[in-house]
Amino acid sequence: MDGTQERYTIIQKVLHWLIALAVIGALAAGSLLDFLDNGAFKNQLYALHKATGMLILGLMILRIAARIVFGAPALPIGTPSWQRAAAGVSHFLLYALILAMPIVGWAATSAFPAPIPFFGLFDVPALIGADRDLSKQLFWVHDIMGKVILALIAIHIAAALQHGFSRKDGVLRRMWF
Numbered sequence: 001m002d003g004t005q006e007r008y009t010i011i012q013k014v015l016h017w018l019i020a021l022a023v024i025g026a027l028a029a030g031s032l033l034d035f036l037d038n039g040a041f042k043n044q045l046y047a048l049h050k051a052t053g054m055l056i057l058g059l060m061i062l063r064i065a066a067r068i069v070f071g072a073p074a075l076p077i078g079t080p081s082w083q084r085a086a087a088g089v090s091h092f093l094l095y096a097l098i099l100a101m102p103i104v105g106w107a108a109t110s111a112f113p114a115p116i117p118f119f120g121l122f123d124v125p126a127l128i129g130a131d132r133d134l135s136k137q138l139f140w141v142h143d144i145m146g147k148v149i150l151a152l153i154a155i156h157i158a159a160a161l162q163h164g165f166s167r168k169d170g171v172l173r174r175m176w177f
């Protein structure tokens, strides 16, 4: 369906904004964990971070399915080819990294091993067996990926705002309601 509609479908918009909010929350909570002393608040933030991360994984699977089924609207005529390429590469990287990030967090936490409560409803089963060294390496990857995601999101938001308020070419509206 690529290029046959002017905007993203409502399903894609709802998923985009839910995931955007959850990812920004997960980045903030994850980074904050580093600065907190052990205690009840830190434990709750761990639980909230892990549950939000698992929710993002579920939503991302739905979102990728929606992207395959509904495609993306064609960019405005006259969009330079380097911008088409930049948008394509950065969107692909965002999809890939935001899908991989919770899987790495899930594996790292399983290997630690620590529980993954899902908002008090149930415990998510371990993805892999206990292995403290592997857990350390996976958390290192989780940390680096977090920094890359943060940089990509900063560029993404700057580009979206530039389209919306400087170029006013309707690209921001494609993802708005």
Ligand code: HEM
Pocket: 023, 026, 027, 028, 029, 030, 031, 033, 034, 046, 049, 050, 051, 052, 053, 054, 056, 098, 101, 102, 103, 105, 106, 109, 116, 139, 142, 143, 146, 147, 149
């Ligand atoms: C898109 C989803 C996720 C994002 C954006 C994210 C982001 C982050 C960030 C930025 C940190 C701080 C890294 C550091 O400074 O060392 C962090 C730490 C952590 N994350 Fe995630 N995370 C996600 C999903 C998950 C999931 C699904 C789990 C587990 C089920 C998880 C478990 C953890 C744990 C346990 C830490 C603390 C690691 C430590 O104490 O060194 N994360 N996360």
Ligand code: HEM
Pocket: 016, 019, 020, 021, 023, 024, 067, 071, 072, 087, 091, 092, 094, 095, 098, 153, 156, 157, 160, 161, 171, 172, 173, 174, 175, 176
């Ligand atoms: C204030 C924050 C944000 C704004 C204003 C914004 C805006 C937009 C807009 C306008 C588009 C459509 C671009 C186009 O038509 O080609 C888009 C697409 C996209 N956004 Fe965001 N976004 C924000 C936050 C985020 C965050 C935090 C993430 C990642 C978690 C994200 C991931 C994506 C992805 C992957 C696409 C590509 C969608 C597709 O082609 O299927 N966005 N965003």
